[in-house]
Every structure is written in structure tokens, then in C-alpha cells.
Amino acid sequence: MSNPNLRLEKKHPLAIRWNHWLNFPLLAVMIWSGLLIYWANDVYHVPVPGTGPVRIFHENKESGADPDELKGIFPFVMGAPKYWPEKWTEENPDDRSKPRLIYSIKNRLAEGMAWHFFFMWFFTINGIVYVLFTAISGQWRYLVPQKGTIKHAIWTVLHDMHLKKQPPPRQKFNGAQQIAYTSIIVMGLGSTLTGLAIYKPTQVWWLLAMFGGYGAARFIHFWLMIGYVLFFLIHVAQVVRAGWNNFRAMITGYELAPVEAEAVNG
């Protein structure tokens, strides 16, 4: 069915689409390999009232993965699907003073380091290319928060939550998106710098000192990762909500935009 109110519009440049989609497997590998490293010294707890501190992740040095059990769950992973947690376990379920384990995996520190310190290059280069492209092409104008962004962001969130009926004025990225997509770049920079500081603490001792030392840099590095996971969840939920036309634009570069939006977009 044709719609007289729709018009083909260029939305996302090719470079940004490549950066965006390349970043998905790269960040996934960085998070997964980072967790393998983290498990060797899983010190961060989240206090949960009533149950005592919950260790978000825990390395289980005693038990190994059961490949057969896992093949049943992840048959699409060829070879040895050791990428996945073997079991959900609880240590001392009756003793509430002991941390509860909600995730466990065999000790694979060397493997995690190998992947992490190989893919860090591609992750970093992809980020640099993205920032350079947006800066040079002028795309940053749509992405970087400016005057009115906060107002627009609040309006967007209120409208999304059905607390405000009238939609905010249409723009390529709404205020909330501008804040989120710029924050994620700042977070990426933070991960790269804290990562470098932990990786070469003697060589870049000044950088390490800026982050407050080795333990602090590792702490920031870890929680930025949790930040990506939260970003990812919200991002995917919003993409689902925004619908097919919006998603398709990130693949094809084009969207079918309402004609009356022309004046707004200039």
C-alpha cells in the first residue's frame, strides 16, 4: 500500500552504520573477555537488602564446563562452547553472611587476556574512526547535546512515558538520544583510558594517578562495562519501540519519513 505522506530520506551515513555495527561484535568480545579477566579477582559486590552482598559474577575454579550440557543449549557455537557459564550455583545458601554466587565460570584468565589485548586495537580504532568521521562530516551537529537538549530530552522521556501527550518537535536524534549517544562515546573514551592505565600502570603512571590509582582505574573500567550493558538493554528496547522503519534506517541508511517533517528538519 502506498502512503502519500511518506518520502524517502537519507538518514545514517555509510561510515556511521559500519562503525555502529562493527562495534557490536567488538564490544561483545571486549565485555566477554573482560569478564574472563575479572573472574580471576571478582571483588565487586552489590549489596542486596535481605540476602547479604551478591557477587555479580564469580569464577569457579573447581568445576569445569560440561561441553555436552552446553552444546544442548548453544548448538550454534561450533567446536567447544566453553564461552558460556556452566551452571548457576549458590555457595552456602544458608549462610547469609557469605556472598551468594549467581554466575560461575572456570578459570580462564589467560584466554581472556589474549582476546582482550588483541581486540582492544579494533575496538579503539573503530571508536577513533567514528569520532573522526562525525567530527569531519559535520554529523556531530545531530549528536552532540546543545542548547535546548535537556528540555527536549525531558519532553521526549515524558512523552515516551505517556505523561505528556504532545510529542517533542521532530529532529534526527531527540534530546535523550543526543545525551545517550554522546555519553556512550565519553564512556568509550573512559574505558580506553582506564584500560590503558591498568594495562601499562608503570608506563602511564600519570594517567593511572589521574584515575586515582590502580584499584580505582580497575573499578571504573568494570563499572563502565556494566554501563554498556545497561545502555544496550535500553537501546534495544527503544529500537524495538521505535519500529521497523527506524531500525531499517540503521541498515540501509534511508528511512521513509513523514512529508510534513520536511519543514522541521529544514
Place this chain on the structure above:
Amino acid sequence: MDNEDANKPDAAAPKPLEEVQASQGAAADLGDEAKMKRISRRSFCWAALAVGGTYLAFNRIHAASTKWTKDASGNPMAEWEPGVFRSALRFDDSVSERLFSTTTLTPTFPDSAITEARTNGDLGLPDDFDPSTWKLKVEGLAGSKSIELTMTDIRSLQRIEYVTQFKCIEGWSYFMKWGGVTLASFIEKYKPEGAPSFVGLETPDVDPDTKRPGYYVSIDMPAAIHPQTMLCFEMNGKPLEPEHGAPLRLIIPHKYGVKNIKRIGVIRYSKEMPADYWAEQGYDEYAGL
């Protein structure tokens, strides 16, 4: 993925046509939706190729870093090995060597920074060790000689003491005051044959099964002659305790803890890279911080 044609405004068409389209209502917009379909088909084909390519690439990497062994019941079992990652790790290390100086000092701290030590790892430290009979074997000396040294010989070398942050490859760390003599002064006094690129250090015990020492590390020569690299026999101003490597251990703060071998029995100069316990387990052999 781009389709520049699709972006050409329909306004470029001759005016009469536009009027015709207008009179036909939605006909012009049908064009845009049809174009979108065409662009989508092409883009999604590319996307499918990219997803498939990524999947294949990861499988290749995975296969090239997997060693197939058998488990206890004889079933095939996949085990990770460095494989293709070994060259990636070496590339990282060569970048680091080019980018940074091998003589950068690790920050030192006042005594007030000292925290509780963590005892970690007893590889090569069997209980039957008798410190009174301990001697340090030195191999690969000028003239291809080997000698044995006592603590008195070691103590006569250049003294050094500092508080530094000891960093384990697992991610934990502590602040400790270490005291001893510089490895540089040791190498200066006990000169090697030729110009070896490495120093290998081993614990004095020999495993009856493997005929190898319980623990052994390789140190590259620039790291060995780094001014902070220390043959350590004091911790926190007191004699080193057995679980921390008495009578003599290596403290090399610009390398991970795994390189800070306890209870040194042998020091061997070597042109080739000496065996390294954790490198054999798939860790980076350089381990430089």
C-alpha cells in the same frame, strides 16, 4: 549499501510528469516506497554477508586457538591454547617496547602506603627446603662458566629499598616495602658470556616426574637491568619469610607478580627465551606493565 540514485529528488523530473503524478494521487510516493524496498533488499543482503563473515571469522579464530584433548572418559575435549593469539600478544609487546621506555620507573610510595601482603602461590616452594644449604647457581657466565653464590656474596651488591605496588596478573595488588640488591649490579659483577637477551630464573627444587623446577620465569634483558629490578631478601624491613620467597626472590615492579619468582635457585643467562611457567599456560611471556 549506499544508493545515491534514490536520493535524487523527484523534482528533477519534467514538470508535466509531476503534474500527472499529482493528478494520480499517490503514484509519486509509490516510487519512494518501491525504492526503499530495492535499497533494503540490497542492504540486507550485505548485512547477512557481514553477519555470516563475522561468524566465520570468529570460528576461525576459535579453531586456531583450540587444542583437542581427551577427558577422563576418553571423550574429545576442547581446551584453549594461545595459538593465533601468541603473535597478537607479541605484537602488543613490540608496540609497548617502541612506544615506551624500558627504564621508566614504577611509582614508589611512603611507608604509610604499605598494606597487608597477600600470600599467593607455592609453586616450587616445597616444605622440605633447607635454607642453610641454599646456594645460588649462576649459569652462562663469561667463559661459559657456572658458579655458586651465598647470601654473603649477594649482600655485597648495590643495595636498594622502596615501597611499591605489587600487581598480580589476576587483578589484585598490595603495597609493600622491598629490600635487596639491584639485579643490574649482579649482572655487572657476574658478567654473562656474550650479549644474552634473557635471564632465566628457577626455583631450586626438581619435580621428580617432569625433571623440571617447580617454577621458572624468563626476564628480557632490558627489564632485568632496569634500575628497580631487585634480588630481594627483605620485606617490610625484616628478613623475607619463606612463603614470600626466602632466602632470595625477584622483585620486578614493572612486570606482573608472576615474574616475581620466589626462592631463586638458579639464574641463567640465555640467548634464547628461557622457559616460563605461565607462558607455557598461555599467558603473555613479556607481562610488562
